[in-house]
Amino acid sequence: MTTYQKVTWTVPADLQDFVVSVLIELGADGVEQGTETLTIYEDQAKDGWQDRLQAYEVGLNLLKDQGLDLMVEPIANESLSSDTFENEWKNYYHATRVTNRFTVVPAWEDYQKEQESEKLIVMDPDQAFGTGTHPTTSLMLQALETVVRGGEKTIDVGTGSGVLAVGAKHLGVGEVLATDIDEDAVKTAEENLALNPVAKDVKVIASDLMKDVPADFVDGGVDLVLANILADVIEPLIPQVRPVVKPGGYFLVSGIYDDVAESIEKALVAHEFVIEQKMQSGTWHAFICRLPEDVE
Numbered sequence: 001m002t003t004y005q006k007v008t009w010t011v012p013a014d015l016q017d018f019v020v021s022v023l024i025e026l027g028a029d030g031v032e033q034g035t036e037t038l039t040i041y042e043d044q045a046k047d048g049w050q051d052r053l054q055a056y057e058v059g060l061n062l063l064k065d066q067g068l069d070l071m072v073e074p075i076a077n078e079s080l081s082s083d084t085f086e087n088e089w090k091n092y093y094h095a096t097r098v099t100n101r102f103t104v105v106p107a108w109e110d111y112q113k114e115q116e117s118e119k120l121i122v123m124d125p126d127q128a129f130g131t132g133t134h135p136t137t138s139l140m141l142q143a144l145e146t147v148v149r150g151g152e153k154t155i156d157v158g159t160g161s162g163v164l165a166v167g168a169k170h171l172g173v174g175e176v177l178a179t180d181i182d183e184d185a186v187k188t189a190e191e192n193l194a195l196n197p198v199a200k201d202v203k204v205i206a207s208d209l210m211k212d213v214p215a216d217f218v219d220g221g222v223d224l225v226l227a228n229i230l231a232d233v234i235e236p237l238i239p240q241v242r243p244v245v246k247p248g249g250y251f252l253v254s255g256i257y258d259d260v261a262e263s264i265e266k267a268l269v270a271h272e273f274v275i276e277q278k279m280q281s282g283t284w285h286a287f288i289c290r291l292p293e294d295v296e
Contacts, residue, residue: 006088007053008039008076009060015068017135017282019060021257024230026059027052037075044079096133099141102167104132107195119170122195123161132163136254139279139286140228141167143252146277147288148173152223155179155244157209157237162189162199164226169199173224177217179207209233210240221246228254228286235267242271248293254279254286261285 011019019038020031027048032039040056042049060072080088095111097103097118105111107124123132141164150172156165159178168176176199180186186204193199207213225241227234234253241251251273256264265287268275273289280286 002082003044004080004082005042005044005049005053006039006076006078006080007042007056007074008034008037009074010036010071011038012036012069015070017284018257019063019068019070021231021283022059022063023056025232026055028056039076041080093133098133098138099145101145102141102170104137104163119167121163121166121170123163123192124195132161135281135284136228136286137163139281139284140164140226140252140254143254143277143279143286143288144168144171144226147224147250147252150174152250153221154224154226155210155213155217155222157225157227157241158229158233159189159204160185160228162192162202162204164228165189165193165202165204166196166199168224168226169196169202176202177213178202178204179210179213180204181208182206209237210244213244218244221249223249225249225251227252231256231260231264234260234264238264238267238271238273242273242291245291247291247295249291251289251291252286253289254284256285256287258283258285 013036016033016038023031028040042052060070064070064072090108093106095103095105095109101119102121103118104121104123107122121132144167148171151174154168154173154176156176156178159165159180162178165176165178178189180189183206186206189204193202222244223246225245227237245251265275268289272291272295274292275287276290277288
């Protein structure tokens with residue numbers, strides 16, 4: 001039986017987005033946000049979980065030393081069996097309207113549309129790969145609503161739970177290839193895609209960013225690349241994306257927090273992307289980027 005270490009800190013709502021970004025940079029796979037709390041669940045079967053807990057403590061202490069009003073001592077620090085973890089997770093995760101059109105719905109919840117135009121994205125996520133309700137996901141779904149016209153050949157880099165691939169298919173894109181770095185993530189995405197008939201033809205592969213994307217898929221270029229991933233891998237991704245996007249094609253990118261937004265913007269411009277729209281939710285940023293029609 002899998003055992004998880006649950007650690008919860010009290011964090012004021014106005015600081016949560018920033019602290020979440022720090023915890024993720026320090027190795028957290030996911031962070032559960034409460035009204036005034038942040039919680040991580042470390043799988044004790046994964047190497048280095050105790051080292052990561054120490055890194056979180058050091059990171060929070062550094063933030064406090066820099067003047068943030070944080071209580072570094074956790075209010076909960078306990079081991080949970082997989083059964084208990086699953087029940088806690090399901091109690092926390094409910095249907096959420098993330099944009100005007102999209103609602104993310106847990107597979108175990110009986111949810112009825114409020115409007116006929118509402119589009120449901122059904123998820124049964126492993127906590128490590130995302131629920132689809134984080135602000136960066138909402139930003140990316142809004143970006144998709146802005147740019148999709150129908151039929152776009154699309155790559156979803158770092159697909160996680162598969163939420164963006166499902167959203168893109170709801171909006172009418174064409175062929176979609178989704179990638180993630182390991183087979184566990186691929187399996188999670190495939191299971192979620194199977195819950196959404198609109199996405200039944202999405203293919204998922206294991207790939208370190210774009211490195212293992214088949215040459216025949218990108219032959220002639222693609223219309224749309226999506227990336228809602230950790231900020232520290234966005235800059236290495238940009239030069240991988242640039243050669244595969246058609247002139248006039250789009251690159252939608254998020255997972256960017258305040259401290260790195262300027263450097264990522266400069267990297268995008270340096271690779272000839274035009275930033276058509278900057279979007280923000282709290283401390284999180286997303287960019288709608290396009291290659292000019294006349295670029296070679």
